[in-house]
Amino acid sequence: MQSVLNILETRISEVMAKVPGSQGCPALVRPATDARFGDYQINGVMPLAKQLKTNPRKLAEQIVAKLDISDICETPEIAGPGFINLRLKPEFVAKTLVQVSKDATGLGIEKAEKPKTIVVDFSGPNIAKQMHVGHLRSTIIGDSICRLLELQGNKVIRQNHIGDWGTQFGMLIARNRRTQFGMLIAYLFGEKTAERMTKVFGKRPDDASNVIANTEQLYREAKKQYDSDPKFAKRSREFVVALQKKEQGALNYWKRIVELSINECQEMYDKLGVKLTKDDAHGESAYNDDLPGVVAELKKKGLAVESEGAVCVFPEGFKDKEGKPLPVIVQKSDGAYLYATTDLAAIRYRVGELKADKIIYVTDARQGLHFEMVFAVARKAGWVKPETELVHVTFGSVLGEDGKPLKTRSGENVKLKELLDEAIERARKVVEEKNPGLSEDEKKSIANAVGIGAVKYADYTNNRTSDYIFSFDKMLAMEGNTAPYMQYAYARIKSIERKAGDKKVDVKQEIANIKNLNLTETSEINLAKHLIRYGEAISSSAGDYRPNYLTAYLYDLAQKFSSFYNDCPVLDASADKRPTRLLLCDLTAKTIKHGLHNLLGIEVIEQM
RNA sequence: GCGCCCGUAGCUCAGCUGGAUAGAGCAACGGAUUUCUAAUCCGUAGGUCACAGGUUCGAAUCCUGUCGGGCGUACCA
Missing domain, CATH: 3.30.1360.70 (Arginyl tRNA synthetase N-terminal domain)
Structure with missing residues (x-):
């Protein structure tokens, strides 16, 4: 509506x-x-x-x-x-609230006038590496954007542009990062794989988390062996060449490690409540065959020229340090392709095959120039229709308490898994303290919902364009605009519903019989007015791809509910007032649940 | 050098194509509990919106400049 x-x-x-x-x-x-x-x-x-x-x-x-x-x-x-x-008018508020409660969505949500096909490119982890904090924002912001756009009736196509190839195999053994990957594979799947794996990890390589979790260690070992063991170095190089030539054996090894990596990511997505599956993975490797064609077409259209040995396109308006035209390099002097080439191929695919009306890229702000230039080239090449929207949804960095990018003490990226585990552990302590009487299972699921919810909610509630300081204490605080506060508000409503039975109140029946509301107290009216505005919050949030508009609305709602809860007895209210109050409770609970669970992927809990 | 983003209360942050006396939370102070979960609610105090100009009925928001911070700026993504 x-x-x-x-x-x-x-x-x-x-x-x-x-x-x-x-x-x-x-x-x-x-x-x-x-x-x-x-x-x-x-x-x-x-x-x-x-x-x-x-x-x-x-x-x-x-x-x-x-x-x-x-x-x-x-x-x-x-x-x-x-x-x-x-x-x-109070009558209008009352009437609308009843309508909202009977609306198909149950919450009065507006649908898009003209539904679009929207491709959302987000998350994009690298294979053979564990996800770290750097992947958090793209993953969860992208996820909620998808959910918001879907809710509005758009056809959303999730694209997880995983780093499963890149240029690493386009280069021969010359650069360390790329090389290490080749070495890693050779190392993992070369001769005596099983013994080596067992020796290093005490496990067979089928155990994905062990393999991926120890990649950094493997890199180090592989590098050492590469430097000291000529046979190993040779095997590494041969492997990379074989992979480029698409030899079946090499490809199989590669596929295996991609699979292991994706499984590992999937665990994180499930843990985070992010709706991404294997089917959404459409990584860099998917465009391998298109890359020569992309370059050829750019050349043919007269857009790409050779410069300093590389194949470049010079879109207008971009300058380098000396004020000379800045290129988008689509093919390096050694013949390899770059991420710009892959991104161009991806645009072509998304517009041509997926029929995208809009493509949204959820990546950090530092890639702004890259996408600006890639978009310019794609438009010049005619791969994007004038009416097709290309949107770069940027976000800031996650900082530590010292205001610098969040790292471990030893200067490494903080692993996402460890971050979430710590949040859960801390939430667990709070639950233990506040509600020791709960069963073990209840404590566990509450700690999980609160811990993960806190991390996500804290991220969502900040304006995505600015950096924010990551603080477990703040995000897990019971006061203020936090996940626990929201979840608590929800749990209190559920508690009323549970108690209703004891007092012989038939909640469903009373709500179903409502024809007119009886809104009298100020806090009731304020709550009612806010409830009918959920659709507005969703529209503004989706319109600007800003989940913080939604969390602001939800927090406001929870606060208004708390005021109402303080002022107005529900179950003990007089017969003329109780149905209205039950409906307010019911709609508040449904709205909070919908916002947190359906749109942000944060679990609500019945009691805490 | 050039480009992009940012500078709002002691701290962490909102502020949605320019709107009225700039808002929350935390921290501080004061009050509310025979309560349906106080993990709550109500109130008080706290700001030269970095600075200086400009645009206009009106500027935290737009323009110009200055200072301060972050990021980017040809073969990484």
């Missing part, structure tokens, strides 16, 4: 458009900046007055006179330089 904000915007804009001389100034209806001004305010009169060179307050009077929104609002009030303040 349409949000109140949208209804008002549409109806008031229509009236404003009819003002003589108006050139379609929008009403600019916004939530009131202050409760004293009512519920919504019209900001669009002043710009229109400017356009018409007339007095804004007089214009506001004219508009108010023609406005017919008495079914929704009290008489509009003109205030300040030309604002029009709107206050919702």
Whole structure:
């Protein structure tokens, strides 16, 4: 269903458009900046007055006179330089709330007018390495963006652009990072693999977590052996060449390690409550066969030229340190392809095969220039239609308490798994302290939901474009805008429902019989008004790809519920008031659950 | 050098195409509990929105400059 904000915007804009001389100034209806001004305010009169060179307050009077929104609002009030303040009628709030509760979604959510096919590129871990904090934001922000867009009725195609190939095999043994990967594979799957694996890990290589978890160690060992053992070095090189030539044996080894890695990532996705599966993995290697064609086509179109031995495209408007044109290098002087080439191939595939109307890239802000240039090249090459949107959704870094990028004491990236485990452990201690009487299973699942939820919620609640300081103490605090606070608010509602039986209150029946609400207390009305605005929160959150708008709404909701909870007895309320209060509880619980669970992938808990 | 992002309360952060007296949380102080979970609620105090100009009815928001910080800037992703 349409949000109140949208209804008002549409109806008031229509009236404003009819003002003589108006050139379609929008009403600019916004939530009131202050409760004293009512519920919504019209900001669009002043710009229109400017356009018409007339007095804004007089214009506001004219508009108010023609406005017919008495079914929704009290008489509009003109205030300040030309604002029009709107206050919702309690009857309208009550009616809308009942509608919302009976809406198909149960929550009054707006659907997109024109559903699109949207490709979302996110997470993108590298194979043969454990996921670390650097992957957290892309993974969870991307996940919630997908959920938001899907909810609006779009066709969302998740693309996990995993680093499963890159240029590493396009190069011969010359560069260490790439080489190490080749060495690793040779090391892992060369002769005597099983003995080596058993010796190093005490396990067979089938155990994915052991293999991947110890990759860093393997790299070190492999490097050492590479330097000291000519036979091993030779085997490494041969392996890489074989892989490039797509020899079946080498490919099989490669496939195996990709599989092990993906399984390992999947554990993290499951743990994080992220909706990504193997089917969404469409990594760099998927474009291998397309790369020569991409370069050839760019050359043919006269876009790609040779420069300093490399094949480059020079999109307009980009300059290097000396002010000379900056290239997008699509093929290196040694013949290898780069991530720009792969990204171009991916765009071609996503527009051509997946029929994307929009492609969203969820990567950190540092890749801004890269995508700007790649987008420019793709458009120049005609691989993207003019109306196809290419969006780079950026985010800041996760910092430690010292304000520097989060690292371990020894300067390594913090493993995602270890981070989450610590959060769970800390949550566990809190549960132990607050509610020692719970069963072991309950404690465990609560600690899990709270720990993971806290990490995710803290990330979501920050504006994604800014860096944020990671603090277990803050995210696990029971006070303030945190996951535990939200989950607690939910648990208290569920507790009321459980207690209802003892007091012989039939919650479902009372709610089902509701025809009109009886909203009397201020905190009831405030809660009701906020509940009917869930759709607005989703629209603004999805529109800007900003989950923090959603968490802000949810926190506001939980606070308003807590006020209501303090002021208004529910089960012991008089018969004329109880059904309304039960409905408020029910809708609040459903909204919190939907927001946390369905949109953010954070678990709610029945008791804590 | 050039480009992008950032600078808001003691701390951590919001502030949605420019809107009214800039908001939360934490910390501080004061109050509420025979409670449906106080992991709560209510209140008080706290700001030259880095700085200086400009645009206009109106600027934390847009423009210019200065200072401070982060990141990027041809064969890594």
